[in-house]
Amino acid sequence: MSIHKLLLGTYTKRASKGVYEVELDTQSQQLQNATLVFELTNPTYLALSKANKVYAVENRDGQGGVVTLDNTPRPMVELDAQLSDGSAPAYIGVDEARQLVFAGYYHRGLVEVYKIQANGGLQLADSFENKGSGPRPEQSAAHIHFCNLTPDNRLVAVDLGADQVITFDVSDDGQLTELNRYQADAGFGPRHIRFSPDGQYAYLLGELSSLLSVLKYNQEDSSFEHLMTTSTIPDDWSEHNGAAAIRVSADGRFIYTSNRGHDSVSVFECTNLGAEIELIQLISTEGSFPRDMALDPSENYLVIANQETDNLSLYARDEQTGELSLLQKDFVLPEGVRVTFEN
Ligand SMILES: O=C1O[C@H](COP(=O)(O)O)[C@@H](O)[C@H](O)[C@H]1O
Numbered sequence: 333m334s335i336h337k338l339l340l341g342t343y344t345k346r347a348s349k350g351v352y353e354v355e356l357d358t359q360s361q362q363l364q365n366a367t368l369v370f371e372l373t374n375p376t377y378l379a380l381s382k383a384n385k386v387y388a389v390e391n392r393d394g395q396g397g398v399v400t401l402d403n404t405p406r407p408m409v410e411l412d413a414q415l416s417d418g419s420a421p422a423y424i425g426v427d428e429a430r431q432l433v434f435a436g437y438y439h440r441g442l443v444e445v446y447k448i449q450a451n452g453g454l455q456l457a458d459s460f461e462n463k464g465s466g467p468r469p470e471q472s473a474a475h476i477h478f479c480n481l482t483p484d485n486r487l488v489a490v491d492l493g494a495d496q497v498i499t500f501d502v503s504d505d506g507q508l509t510e511l512n513r514y515q516a517d518a519g520f521g522p523r524h525i526r527f528s529p530d531g532q533y534a535y536l537l538g539e540l541s542s543l544l545s546v547l548k549y550n551q552e553d554s555s556f557e558h559l560m561t562t563s564t565i566p567d568d569w570s571e572h573n574g575a576a577a578i579r580v581s582a583d584g585r586f587i588y589t590s591n592r593g594h595d596s597v598s599v600f601e602c603t604n605l606g607a608e609i610e611l612i613q614l615i616s617t618e619g620s621f622p623r624d625m626a627l628d629p630s631e632n633y634l635v636i637a638n639q640e641t642d643n644l645s646l647y648a649r650d651e652q653t654g655e656l657s658l659l660q661k662d663f664v665l666p667e668g669v670r671v672t673f674e675n
Pocket residue numbers: 376419420421422438439539574
């Protein structure tokens with residue numbers, strides 16, 4: 333297939349109007365045809381289900397939550413909105429096996445679990461509110477920044493405010509039972525987590541510290557054990573940086589993280605079966621404040637959204653070395669945050 337479609341979640345504070353679709357033409361090796369596919373307010377994160385429903389973050393009339401969109405027609409059609417007083421989530425995950433959707437509410441320190449209904453809409457099944465804080469100014473309260481499945485189908489939630497990673501058992505109807513808590517170093521500011529393909533290791537990205545930790549994941553009790561930590565940016569970088577997204581290649585050999593401030597992607601090589609990582613490349617994102625990024629299904633390409641300069645950058649990925657090389661840097665996409673491939 334030479335055309336792959338991407339969905340882009342955005343902020344709508346300046347130029348953007350909602351959710352966009354973009355094509356990657358692997359023949360010409362270029363991004364093309366950005367189209368607004370649904371108008372929403374600050375849909376900074378979205379997730380696609382196998383039933384072709386989009387679950388997107390939405391702010392509406394002082395309420396925040398998750399809307400369900402039918403991804404078949406253009407423009408998309410809204411099927412459901414689960415909104416409650418307060419701010420919207422920062423992360424959404426889909427559990428296909430149990431037909432659940434998880435939402436991580438950064439500003440409310442909250443995880444919500446929804447059961448997917450017959451039409452794709454959602455019904456609240458359970459919630460978990462964390463408490464805690466950390467030493468940095470951004471850590472005055474709990475901030476759930478990520479919640480998604482572990483390799484053994486439990487739930488893992490990452491709290492940037494409390495420097496914690498919390499694991500839960502999940503019942504078929506979406507009830508959560510806490511299993512374990514990993515406490516990161518004070519001020520680490522964990523944002524997102526990804527696992528090695530064999531499920532043995534987890535890679536925890538610290539937004540506030542620009543650090544990446546390798547953790548051993550113990551499936552017996554869903555606990556984590558710290559193995560090593562390294563920086564995502566050069567030691568002599570003294571200006572602000574906030575680490576954002578993390579991706580692991582399907583073969584488990586390489587990790588990609590984005591740096592907001594240093595405006596780069598860090599490429600790490602994984603060795604010792606995934607237990608050790610080493611920075612092997614830092615490449616400019618050719619724009620300001622890179623947020624999310626995605627590998628296409630072949631993993632020959634990586635697309636990243638630069639939020640402040642309203643552009644996407646496209647790279648070719650060498651599957652042997654893991655290294656990225658720039659193909660396109662000026663593709664206009666307003667206030668891009670979330671990047672995900674549809675096919
Ligand atoms: O990565 C980040 O995300 C949080 C949550 O986003 P929001 O749009 O819900 O506020 C944000 O507050 C934080 O500044 C940022 O670094």
